[in-house]
Amino acid sequence: MRSFLLTRVTALLLLVGASMPTYAQVLPAAPPAADTLHKFENSTLAPTPTKKAWYRGKLVRASIVPALLIGYGISTINGHGLYSSYDARRDLQRAFPTFHTRVDDALIFAPYLELGAVALAGIESRDDRLNTLLIIGKAEAVMLASVYALKYATNIDRPNGKQYAFPSGHTAQAFLAASIVHTEFRDKSQWYGIGAYTIATGVGALRMLNNKHWQSDVFAGAGVGILSAHLAYLSHRNRWGRQPRLPAGMSFSPTYYGGAPGLSFTWRPR
Template sequence: MRSPLLSYLTAFFLLIGSIAPAYAQVPTAPAPTDTTKKYANPGGVSAAVKAPWYKSKLVKAVAIPAVMITYGAITAQGDAGINHRERTFVQKQFRPVNTTIDNTVIFLPYLELGAVALAGVQSRNDRINTLLIIAKGEAIMLASTFAVKYLAQETRPNGSDNLSFPSGHTAQAFLAASIVHTEFRDKSQWYGIGAYTIASSVAALRMINDKHWQSDVVAGAGFGILSAHLAYLSHRNRWGRKPIGRDVSLSPTYFGNGTPGMAITWRPTK
């Protein structure tokens, strides 16, 4: 005969077994959604990682010319130190030449720029924007170099005046060379190499003619390159949607009777 206690325990566990599944199927209420940042990033696009300051366009544009200008300023000691040694070496190796060459060669990079463009090589910018960049670069270069000249009051090697530092001729040549390099570097690096070779010859001529110290020409090159870089950084290509002037090219040719001439080609674009 079954014990009453055993009967009660059996009935209790059967009751628990029948109730437990019912409670297990009861759905739990979902956790409230956090809407505090609902509109922080609606597109779900991760934020762009900000590049460090030393990789910015301004730092890259200023770094090299700043080093050149700083070197020129540190070594600007007149007829002393490295200036004295370099002047002595140049005078032993070279004779002065006509200064008219200095005044002419400084614009040869611009002549290269125009000749390459007229030959049909597509530059980075159209004609009008390139001219605007040149005008802006010239303004920056002239203002900065002449301001420093009057502040520095450095005497020239030949003692003609106190406007030696920095070299304006060198700054002019390197400004033009930097613009040539920027406009055509995507086509060929040789355009820039040729322009910088011309600019370097200007710096050498200024020292050969005893017009400038080494510190002057190094700083002048820095001012020229810096002026070009600042002109590009501050320029907004307002006419860049349609090429202006790129459909016109000029090339040398010979006519039927052997007479040389120039041929103008117009290739209209849509």
Template sequence: MRSQLFSFLTSFFLLTASIGPAFAQVPTAPPAATDTTKKYANPGGVSSAVKAPWYKSKLVKAVAIPAVLITYGAITAQGDAGVNQRNREFVQKQFRPVSTGFDNTLIIAPYFELAAVALAGVESRNDRINTLLIIAKGEAIMLASTFAVKYLAKETRPDGSDNLSFPSGHTAQAFLAASIVHTEFRDKSQWYGIGAYTIATSVAALRMINDKHWQSDVVAGAGFGILSAHLAYLSHRNRWGRKSIGRDVGLSPTYFGNGTPGMTISWRPTK
């Protein structure tokens, strides 16, 4: 019995040994060729960023608030009728007219704030050359847009002096300057922008108190000013880098002769 079992096992192992190499030598199918047609499409293997919806774009964010203000001003621009007349009567009952020379000067007060804060050594968002370029661009956009609309709208002023009431250029100028101050220093403190916008709002109020503009004029003017600043920033490319171009600034009184005093500003750029 043992001899028969030994013979069976011996035969089994011999059969396995003879069949095993046969299976081992069976050729396997070659691997499928790798698709290399798009190997350079994303070499880093980084997933492409998901595109933000259109309503979250920089342009929409920049235009949204000014568009609301301008639209409201255009809808309510009815001259001596409706909400304009009611607000004019309210303002005349509550306030007396102020010298127009005051609001003519106050429109550029935010720029004085911008200069004072910069001279104090507070770093702005852009260096001084680029800030001046943005101001120049914003002024050009604001003047072109507001005066074009003035001549197209031909809205008569409350005091009847002319038909260039809509929109308020003084208000547009003040809010343009305030928006630039806010953008340049909002990373340092929100109070700089609050102060500038307070000045701009005061200009709008004075234009109504002095009976030079309707409510619709100043609301739309604020929209044109803010929009001009936003477009100036969106279209600007920083061409001189973001490094400081100098903080060695000094002010000194000067006498120019013939009884004319003045002020001299000295500035030396850093290397």
């Protein structure tokens, strides 16, 4: 009887256990292995380099202001355009009928004197002295070639009756030097450039007051001077890190003696 009850209890427990749900431990599935064999097949997923728009290029940005100045100058030649050269000369002659000075002949190099004075004061410029001199030489060559080519190509008479008015070489020279000063020291202070451009603007105004240039000549000359400086900087090889160096013991420095600017060369052999 006892064995019969034990058998029945065992069978009942087995029956209850079979009817209850089974809980088993389920491990999370492993992530699929990265497909490294075909990672370069979908080239559309790779980031493509964005091409800079043409109007954001350095040459375009460097040419905007000069183009506006030259364009306005051309548009006001003789009696053309908004407030023509004839209109400007008429108003100046009324306001300053007997004005005459030669200060403009000396002021064209005044920005270079500012450049030398600031350098001698120990203020560090953007480029070293040798590279600055190379840039100045290149800019001067571009400016002189452009000015004289335009003078002989246009052959416009000056207000005083002489030849080769367009563009103003004095104004081009002054604005070229001012652009050099502005570029070299704008990271230190904007006032260096403001002072240099103020001098250059004064040169252009004096050329008109002296009845030696038209308004169109002055605006175009300013544009040519600024553009020449910008082209010199854009084409200078120092921008790619290849800085020319003088041999040990050699140096250049600006000078001012006898009322004239100059350049001093020093060599100390070792």
